[in-house]
Amino acid sequence: MSISKDILDQSFKGKSIVELDDLVHLIEDHFGYRVQLTRKDEESSLTDEQKKKLTSIIFKDPDVIYQLSQAEKDRQKGISTYSDNEEEFAKLLTEIAHDN
Structure with a gap:
């Protein structure tokens, strides 16, 4: 899986700073995955x-x-x-x- 530089440029056009949330949305929209971020030091969210x-x-x-x-x-x-x-x-x- 990859994203071309053109897609990155289009997705973040006009932004001088790319937030983590922007990257998550790009991954979800482009690859069709649901992304959930947790801190490394936090335990698994699975029961x-x-x-x-x-x-x-x-x-x-x-x-x-x-x-x-x-x-x-x-x-x-x-x-x-x-x-x-x-x-x-x-x-x-x-x-x-x-x-x-």
């Missing part, structure tokens, strides 16, 4: 329930399951492509197997 729901959706995705099973096979062959922490990886695989 625990939303996080659980998203996690459930992700780990029910067949492509994610396939990638994790491939990573497990690679790990058994001595190739670590997922994580440097064997214990955490094993725990993740156990949790996924339990949920499915």
Whole structure:
């Protein structure tokens, strides 16, 4: 995704200062995304329930399951492509197997 200099010039024509809000509107209008800004030091705006729901959706995705099973096979062959922490990886695989 990119924005040409011409589009930038048109969007900010006549402005000597471009505000953050102007950039957000440009991204939303040009790319069709909804943008929400939060400070780095603030916690996620997702509730625990939303996080659980998203996690459930992700780990029910067949492509994610396939990638994790491939990573497990690679790990058994001595190739670590997922994580440097064997214990955490094993725990993740156990949790996924339990949920499915």
